[in-house]
Amino acid sequence: MYETTYHRAESVADAATRLAGAEDGKLLAGGQTLLPTMKQRLAAPSDVIDLTHIADLKGIAETGGGVRIGAATTHAEVASSEIVKRLLPGLASLAGHIGDPHVRHRGTIGGSLANNDPAADYPSAVLALGAVVHTNTRQLPAEEFFAGMFETALDDGEIITAVEFPAATASAYAKYPNPASRYAMAGVFVAKRADGGVRVAVTGAGQDGVFRHEGMEQALAGNFSAAALDGISVDADEMLSDIHGSAEYRAHLVTVMAKRAVAACG
Amino acid sequence: MADVTMTVNGKTVSKTVEDRTLLVQFLREGAGLTGTHVGCDTSQCGACVVHVDGKAVKSCTMLAAQAAGSEVTTIEGLASGGELHPVQAAFREHHGLQCGFCTPGMIMAAVDMINRLGGPLDEATIRAELEGNICRCTGYHNIVKAIAAASAEMAGVRTAAE
Numbered sequence: 001m002y003e004t005t006y007h008r009a010e011s012v013a014d015a016a017t018r019l020a021g022a023e024d025g026k027l028l029a030g031g032q033t034l035l036p037t038m039k040q041r042l043a044a045p046s047d048v049i050d051l052t053h054i055a056d057l058k059g060i061a062e063t064g065g066g067v068r069i070g071a072a073t074t075h076a077e078v079a080s081s082e083i084v085k086r087l088l089p090g091l092a093s094l095a096g097h098i099g100d101p102h103v104r105h106r107g108t109i110g111g112s113l114a115n116n117d118p119a120a121d122y123p124s125a126v127l128a129l130g131a132v133v134h135t136n137t138r139q140l141p142a143e144e145f146f147a148g149m150f151e152t153a154l155d156d157g158e159i160i161t162a163v164e165f166p167a168a169t170a171s172a173y174a175k176y177p178n179p180a181s182r183y184a185m186a187g188v189f190v191a192k193r194a195d196g197g198v199r200v201a202v203t204g205a206g207q208d209g210v211f212r213h214e215g216m217e218q219a220l221a222g223n224f225s226a227a228a229l230d231g232i233s234v235d236a237d238e239m240l241s242d243i244h245g246s247a248e249y250r251a252h253l254v255t256v257m258a259k260r261a262v263a264a265c266g
Numbered sequence: 267m268a269d270v271t272m273t274v275n276g277k278t279v280s281k282t283v284e285d286r287t288l289l290v291q292f293l294r295e296g297a298g299l300t301g302t303h304v305g306c307d308t309s310q311c312g313a314c315v316v317h318v319d320g321k322a323v324k325s326c327t328m329l330a331a332q333a334a335g336s337e338v339t340t341i342e343g344l345a346s347g348g349e350l351h352p353v354q355a356a357f358r359e360h361h362g363l364q365c366g367f368c369t370p371g372m373i374m375a376a377v378d379m380i381n382r383l384g385g386p387l388d389e390a391t392i393r394a395e396l397e398g399n400i401c402r403c404t405g406y407h408n409i410v411k412a413i414a415a416a417s418a419e420m421a422g423v424r425t426a427a428e
Contacts, residue, residue: 006268006285006331028332035327036309038286048285050332076321100398101378102312105321106328181310182397 001035002044008053012136012159015049019157022047027159029072029111032103057110057161060084065194066166067091071110071159075099078109088129090171090189090261094121097175099182110160116209117183118149118240123210124189125173126163128201134162148208168193172264174257175204178244185245186253190220190261197221200258205239205250216258226259270334274299275343283330289323290314292330293340301341301370305400312399315371315378316340322378324398341370344377352423353377353416362412364403375399376413385417392417 005022009015019025026045028034029052037043051057057072060081067087069078078084079096098104098112098121112122113133126133126142133140136159145153154160168191175187184204191199198220203210219228234254239247270287271280274297281296293299293316304326305313314326317339344351353376356362363369379395380387387395392413393406401409 001286001288003284004286006329008331008334031329031332032309032327035288035329039288039307039309039326048329052332100312101375101395102315102322102324102398103327105323 001038002041004038004045005047007047007049009049009051011054012051012056012161015051015054015159016136016157018047018049019159022049025049027051027114029114030074030103030107031111032099032107033111033115033117051110051159052108062087063164066164068162068164069109070162071113072108073110075104075107075109075112076101079104087167088125088165088171090168090173090191090265091125091129091165093264094125094173094175094187094189097121097173097177109163113145113163114152114154114160116146116150116152118206118209119178119183119185119187119204121173121175121184121187121203124187124201124203125165125171125191127210127212128189128191128199129165129168129171130191130193130199131163131165133160134164135160146210151209166194170265172261172266174260174264176253176257186250186257188254188257188261190258190265192220192224192265198224200261202234202254202258205234205254207238207240211238213254213258220262224262224265226262229255229259229262268331268334270330272330272333272335273337275339281330285329285331287330288326289316289318289328289330289333289338290325292333293325293338296330299340299342303367303370305367305371305402310398310400311368311371312375313368313371315374315399317374317378320381322375339374341373344373351377352419353380353413356412356416356419357409360408360412360415362405362409364401364405368399368401368403372396372399372401372409376416379413380417380420385419385421387414387417389414 023046025047028048170192186205234251236251239250241247303313305311
């Protein structure tokens with residue numbers, strides 16, 4: 001790791017000020033991606049600004065129609081939250097299968113979303129559930145937040161403060177993890193919304209990061225069963241292809257994971 | 267440079283270190299506690315697992331400065347007096363180690379999972395919970411047996427104490 005200067009931010013405003021004052025600063029949340037990247041010298045920020053001691057960024061609260069999760073809340077906290085398990089069991093299950101137990105004790109929802117790794121789990125839940133990403137300057141609906149591989153709508157210096165999820169009548173996530181890295185080769189989040197609509201979001205498989213599959217959504221809106229997805233195909237031209245799996249393999253995997261997620265909705 | 271103070275195995279440790287110092291470096295080189303191992307450079311192997319404020323974390327994937335003010339427990343802090351922790355004793359009894367390199371991380375992960383989930387733990391749960399720990403000898407079978415035995419014993423002890 002190259003030299004860097006560590007800052008422990010006391011508030012979101014303090015973090016924003018320190019970030020603005022740094023030559024090439026980076027926000028540090030759980031650090032489960034950033035620190036390994038720095039160790040490999042693939043990132044060399046002049047300053048890292050630690051967000052995890054800011055009380056305002058932590059915690060899970062039931063809101064009028066859903067759940068608000070502070071950006072610095074860890075995966076382990078989301079997975080074990082009674083509120084999340086009751087209102088959005090698919091989200092709790094997703095959080096409980098990110099990485100491994102030690103990663104889940106450090107990694108945060110805000111950090112995961114800001115990084116927008118194309119194989120990360122959280123983006124699928126945020127998009128399928130129609131969550132709103134709150135930042136220190138505005139609120140971004142999920143549809144506007146994700147902007148391709150490792151790209152988001154966040155401006156320089158913008159800090160995610162919380163994610164607000166509307167309640168769903170059913171939710172489930174199914175992923176096929178890479179056997180070595182545990183990142184999703186394909187992960188599908190299915191959400192049945194209060195208005196009867198169904199949303200299906202896919203991570204790990206698409207060339208441009210997380211995406212919704214409208215064909216599946218329409219089929220499931222008419223008939224919410226795994227069988228409704230028979231005959232629906234995913235376009236391999238839009239899938240990732242790498243040493244872990246071809247585009248055709250991933251396209252097939254997406255339909256299998258989607259069926260498992262629908263079945264898990266019960 | 268950063269002045270970093272934390273509690274390690276019940277004792278206060280203060281060092282002035284570079285900001286980029288990893289917690290594992292602080293423990294090994296600063297505090298002289300070399301029981302915590304570094305098995306990879308990629309945050310994957312789990313040999314460096316310690317407990318920070320009661321939670322298992324990879325000490326190679328946390329800056330020492332991030333842990334300032336925290337309570338850290340390493341493998342050296344598990345035994346009390348001359349008596350091994352039940353998980354350590356179970357690893358010895360069930361031959362849960364071959365070369366021993368991954369053992370500190372395995373044991374710290376095992377203690378964390380038993381603390382969180384209670385016991386006795388079944389094999390599937392133990393194997394899933396060990397996802398972040400790699401044994402280069404591939405000695406998983408006896409590691410799982412050792413954790414299962416320790417979790418049963420610790421649950422029994424707890425019940426007896428209630």
